[in-house]
Amino acid sequence: MIPNYLILQALREPEAxxxxxxxxxxxxxxxxxxxxxxxxxxxxxxERSLLEQVPPKPRQHLExxxxxxxxxxxxxxxxxxxxxxxxEKVGVPVVLLKGxxxxxxxxxxxxxxxxxxxxxxxxxxxxxxxxAALMLHGWAAxxxxxxxxxxxxxxxxxxxxxxxxxxxxVIDVHHAIxxxxxxxxxxxxxxxxxxxxxxxxDDVKIFAPVDMVLHSxxxxxxxxxxxxxxxxxxxxxxxxxxxxxxxxxxxDLSVRAHELxxxxxxxxxxxxxxHFLNTPVPSGMMKATQNGRPNPLTLFFTDQLFExxxxxxxxxxxxxxxxxxxxxxxxRATWLRMPSFLLARxxxxxxxxxxxxx
Amino acid sequence: MNVSALTPSELKLRLKTAGIYLQTGSxxxxxxxxxxxxxxxxxxxxxxxxxxxxxxxxxxxxxxxRPRNLRxxxxxxxxxxxxxxxxxxxxxxxxxxxxxxxxxxxxxxxxVNHCLMIHAAVVEKGGFAAIMPAPxxxxxxxxxxxxxxRGWRLLSDELALIRVSDGKLIPLPxxxxxxxxxxxxxxxxxxxxxxxxxVADTIKGTVAHMKAPADSxxxxxxxxxxxxxxxxxxxxxxxxxxETLPQSRAFMRVADNSxxxxxLGLQGFKAMTNLIDASLCYDxxxxxxxxxxxxxxxxxPQASHNNHTYANEL
Amino acid sequence: xxxxLTSSQAIxxxxxxxxxxxxxxxxxxxxxxxxxxxxxxxELRQSSLNALLLTEALARxxxxxxxxxxxxxxxxxxxLNELNTLGLIEFS
Numbered sequence: 001m002i003p004n005y006l007i008l009q010a011l012r013e014p015e016a017x018x019x020x021x022x023x024x025x026x027x028x029x030x031x032x033x034x035x036x037x038x039x040x041x042x043x044x045x046x047e048r049s050l051l052e053q054v055p056p057k058p059r060q061h062l063e064x065x066x067x068x069x070x071x072x073x074x075x076x077x078x079x080x081x082x083x084x085x086x087x088e089k090v091g092v093p094v095v096l097l098k099g100x101x102x103x104x105x106x107x108x109x110x111x112x113x114x115x116x117x118x119x120x121x122x123x124x125x126x127x128x129x130x131x132a133a134l135m136l137h138g139w140a141a142x143x144x145x146x147x148x149x150x151x152x153x154x155x156x157x158x159x160x161x162x163x164x165x166x167x168x169x170v171i172d173v174h175h176a177i178x179x180x181x182x183x184x185x186x187x188x189x190x191x192x193x194x195x196x197x198x199x200x201x202d203d204v205k206i207f208a209p210v211d212m213v214l215h216s217x218x219x220x221x222x223x224x225x226x227x228x229x230x231x232x233x234x235x236x237x238x239x240x241x242x243x244x245x246x247x248x249x250x251x252d253l254s255v256r257a258h259e260l261x262x263x264x265x266x267x268x269x270x271x272x273x274x275h276f277l278n279t280p281v282p283s284g285m286m287k288a289t290q291n292g293r294p295n296p297l298t299l300f301f302t303d304q305l306f307e308x309x310x311x312x313x314x315x316x317x318x319x320x321x322x323x324x325x326x327x328x329x330x331x332r333a334t335w336l337r338m339p340s341f342l343l344a345r346x347x348x349x350x351x352x353x354x355x356x357x358x
Numbered sequence: 359m360n361v362s363a364l365t366p367s368e369l370k371l372r373l374k375t376a377g378i379y380l381q382t383g384s385x386x387x388x389x390x391x392x393x394x395x396x397x398x399x400x401x402x403x404x405x406x407x408x409x410x411x412x413x414x415x416x417x418x419x420x421x422x423x424r425p426r427n428l429r430x431x432x433x434x435x436x437x438x439x440x441x442x443x444x445x446x447x448x449x450x451x452x453x454x455x456x457x458x459x460x461x462x463x464x465x466x467x468x469x470v471n472h473c474l475m476i477h478a479a480v481v482e483k484g485g486f487a488a489i490m491p492a493p494x495x496x497x498x499x500x501x502x503x504x505x506x507x508r509g510w511r512l513l514s515d516e517l518a519l520i521r522v523s524d525g526k527l528i529p530l531p532x533x534x535x536x537x538x539x540x541x542x543x544x545x546x547x548x549x550x551x552x553x554x555x556x557v558a559d560t561i562k563g564t565v566a567h568m569k570a571p572a573d574s575x576x577x578x579x580x581x582x583x584x585x586x587x588x589x590x591x592x593x594x595x596x597x598x599x600x601e602t603l604p605q606s607r608a609f610m611r612v613a614d615n616s617x618x619x620x621x622l623g624l625q626g627f628k629a630m631t632n633l634i635d636a637s638l639c640y641d642x643x644x645x646x647x648x649x650x651x652x653x654x655x656x657x658x659p660q661a662s663h664n665n666h667t668y669a670n671e672l
Numbered sequence: 673x674x675x676x677l678t679s680s681q682a683i684x685x686x687x688x689x690x691x692x693x694x695x696x697x698x699x700x701x702x703x704x705x706x707x708x709x710x711x712x713x714x715e716l717r718q719s720s721l722n723a724l725l726l727t728e729a730l731a732r733x734x735x736x737x738x739x740x741x742x743x744x745x746x747x748x749x750x751x752l753n754e755l756n757t758l759g760l761i762e763f764s
Contacts, residue, residue: 030419064472071620606691
């Protein structure tokens with residue numbers, strides 16, 4: 001089973017942190033920093049009024065990271081104001097995804113978050129007008145390489161990331177939550193139709209609660225960037241805990257997963273959230289997701305892989321298999337999203353053609 | 359116990375195995391290295407720095423190693439690791455010690471946020487500090503090296519740390535980085551100064567580091583009141599000239615030279631306002647170090663401050 | 673249609689002599705402004721105004737003689753647009 005790493009203890013039971021030795025704190029700070037969860041741990045302690053009981057040295061590190069996260073959250077608000085301005089005349093509501101949605105909806109998963117970009121989703125037939133409007137307002141394509149451009153436009157579920165020429169911020173415009181080439185392709189129209197207006201706005205939407213959970217599950221288990229694996233699992237845990245107070249949440253979640261064909265990612269999301277973070281999931285729900293369960297051999301290997309790769313990429317959380325696990329999962333995530341002939345081409349290109357400096 | 363308590367071979371062995379816990383200013387760095395030139399540099403320039411007990415809390419865990427690739431047989435390299443992660447591209451092996459210095463600056467400038475951090479040299483005399491923010495090439499480090507060899511205390515030659523809570527400057531005395539001609543200029547200026555071996559062909563040209571004065575290291579816990587913001591500019595043949603700079607302009611220029619002004623948000627704005635308010639701000643052009651020393655010696659702190667209007671509405 | 677401070681813009685500023693440094697808490701940017709721009713912000717902080725009333729109020733503040741002067745209104749218009757671009761004020 002998963003060893004009892006400090007970072008997991010901290011996320012499960014922040015109260016217990018006040019009894020840590022300085023040496024434990026040293027290690028926890030390093031694991032949390034690597035997992036981008038330092039600011040979150042700071043906030044978890046602060047809302048329990050326990051921050052003052054942390055010894056001064058580690059407390060300083062926690063507070064340093066909180067400053068960064070506060071700045072990121074302020075910048076996200078500003079960026080969304082700019083995106084709304086840019087898309088004002090397009091007439092398509094902006095649907096925020098992942099972190100941006102959590103921040104704007106003030107969900108607990110926004111706590112202590114760091115951002116590298118903002119993700120939005122729009123209907124596929126609006127992609128080009130949205131792209132044009134963003135370009136008119138200072139966003140420019142980042143992947144100038146012709147291969148990358150074609151790769152995104154032909155096979156992916158998003159435009160090549162666009163960067164604002166002045167603010168240097170990056171926006172990812174999606175039209176689906178998985179690439180067109182992936183084995184699973186949940187119907188974007190259904191997701192968009194169920195999206196809800198953000199409180200206090202008439203032009204910004206977020207996914208319905210169950211869709212938000214399913215998207216974060218899909219994101220984690222079909223993503224090739226597993227460096228942020230634990231961070232993404234924390235999102236899932238936090239969303240589940242938060243939404244479980246909605247009266248029919250668990251039933252809705254399993255019905256929706258069926259409808260969108262996302263039982264497998266949901267099965268994994270619940271499995272690892274429970275394993276790693278003790279997420280309270282009703283036993284009936286665990287049973288309901290059993291039809292997303294892969295065969296025992298697949299499950300055994302997937303467990304082996306994720307139990308390593310979901311931990312922070314820190315040497316204190318690694319064993320001799322960790323590097324291999326991350327490598328295999330990169331290939332797996334890519335494979336899940338693309339048919340095999342494409343895969344060979346993509347890896348070949350990534351492996352042998354070094355990108356031009358931009 | 360200071361680094362000097364270890365013999366060179368003890369130091370080398372310790373750095374190779376458990377590493378040392380080195381105290382610089384208010385930070386503890388756990389440092390490991392297998393590279394002999396780094397061990398020598400530490401023995402020479404960090405002799406007077408305290409060693410903290412082993413296995414305590416360290417702010418930064420760093421190591422300098424030689425990457426295990428094919429190149430090591432042809433062009434040996436050095437790698438800087440922050441807690442096991444590569445931060446910079448590898449550099450030629452003989453640049454390992456300068457790389458340690460740059461890496462230590464990186465550790466502080468990318469993590470510390472209870473201070474407003476300015477890319478500036480800081481010196482103190484008579485209880486008042488001058489910060490000298492400046493882009494590379496302005497002669498900031500040369501001037502700083504000269505001043506600390508003429509009775510000024512070194513707080514830092516790269517990082518001004520202004521504590522947000524009270525506006526005080528926090529010392530971080532470390533070796534002073536000198537480039538190209540400045541190395542010989544300071545050697546001649548102060549023949550007793552201790553220097554690390556010169557390293558040629560770095561991205562900054564030829565560099566060498568000058569050991570911080572022992573007194574500055576011993577007083578690393580003494581925070582200081584800021585009195586002057588001075589933008590130095592070396593200009594060959596120029597007569598030394600101190601020119602008053604409008605405070606609003608100084609505000610923007612110091613912000614431009616800050617690592618985390620923008621990150622600190624409103625707190626940063628307030629800290630910067632207080633900083634500028636507490637300071638007399640100048641542009642300073644010079645060519646002769648002796649003239650500069652004289653002009654710095656005649657600096658007087660402002661009689662009183664808070665002469666601006668400030669508002670924070672709603 | 674009136675000019676006003678951008679909603680939730682909590683203006684912070686300091687000034688020395690006749691130059692003003694404003695902190696925009698929404699964008700996180702800091703702006704060095706001259707006295708006219710600063711007076712516009714201070715005026716709008718009191719109440720939102722249409723361009724004409726704002727120009728008159730500014731003329732009073734700056735003791736400009738002739739408010740109908742085209743050049744003056746043109747400059748103010750230009751300034752308002754710049755402050756709008758910086759996200760300090762909005763037109764609604």
